[in-house]
Amino acid sequence: MSNITNGQLVPAATAAAADGPEWVSEPTAYDAILLAGFGGPEGQDDVIPFLRNVTRGRGIPEERLEEVAHHYRHFGGVSPINQHNRELKVALEEELARREIDLPVLWGNRNWDPYLSDVVRDAADQGYTKLIAIATSAYSSYSSCRQYREDFAMALDDTGLAETVQIDKVRQFFDHPGFVQPFIDGVRDALLAARAANDGLDLGSEVQVLFSTHSIPSSDAAKSGPASRGFDDDGAYAAQHRAVAEVVMAAASAALELDSSTTVPWQLVFQSRSGPPSMPWLEPDINDAIHALKGGPTRAVVIVPLGFVSDHMEVMWDLDNEALESCDEEGFWATRTPTPGIDPVYVTGLVDLVLERRDGVPAVDRPHLTDLGPWYDVCRPGCCENVRLGFKPAVSGLIP
Ligand SMILES: CC1=C(CCC(=O)O)c2cc3nc(cc4[nH]c(cc5[nH]c(cc1n2)c(C)c5CCC(=O)O)c(CCC(=O)O)c4C)C(CCC(=O)O)=C3C
């Protein structure tokens, strides 16, 4: 049976109504999990070809590419991200075995070996034709959701397997407890450390928690999420981050038993801006936000990599190197909290996401920590469109 309609791929079982309560897809007998990563270089010779893969047709200025190449070169041309995904694959396999769930985990990347096309071909060779994808990306936007869906469609097209292999994708998991809990633990521990290291620190005024995520072009932000939800100019992308940050602050404050009159100051900031300076991207930049704290009551800064699932290059360079240095310049005590990585609560949560999808668990029974969720199994028409690059076929989305 074909799952291509109007040039757009849709899964065999799609939600009936655009935004109705019945948006959950039907139970599906998946036969394998597709762990889909970003990919990264694994040696100096890989750096330039990798950057070309990522930025093809994107209008990223040459200076920016040279700068980013330098970040990779500094670490021997090796991004830690592939190793993270190898470790995550093993952790998922162990969790599946522990729960006696018979689903193999196949790993493929968008931008580097092992490429998605090769993995999809291998899957079909082994007889796996109903894949449930976990992309290592939690929020809604072109770069963090739709681009994965387009690359799945491209892999099916490249391999000629669009008629044979179905690729569905678990919902965006920004507000799933498995993803959020490691950030809550991290903020709690960081606030304790800040208090221990700074005599008489007033958590209600002298600390600043900076929730950092990848900046994206403002035009992508505006299109993130379904138009029908009526998000403001920065779209679902910013709204989801703000909502999760609120949950993290409330839970960490509760864990520290702060009295109800103490509100720890926090803000959402953006990092790793790329693209030409003339193109608007989400702001403020984390370094500008740190410098802007100068002259105020702030003595300690807690940096939370809320937009990232592991300590990859953007975390190692842009946060651990640049942002911590900005804090140092202003004389602030500073720390960076962990990413989910292979935290058991995160790994368990990812397996739960696969099972709720396999079993068609009703929306009301799906764990979610913000009012925005639980997010959709199947993306709404036009969700996370890229107005710069134009329409491309994508799996796991409803037809416009
Ligand atoms: C939202 C978002 C995430 C988070 C969601 C997710 O995790 O998927 C993310 C993750 C990542 N981004 C990564 C690397 C890069 N991203 C680039 C470029 C871009 N990212 C963008 C957005 C995002 N990116 C955008 C809008 C661009 C401009 C080009 C375009 O319109 O597409 C460039 C080109 C150079 C530059 O411009 O910086 C590189 C090298 C790595 C791997 C790191 C490693 O190797 O450890 C990871 C995990």
Ligand SMILES: [Fe+2]
């Ligand atoms: Fe990126």
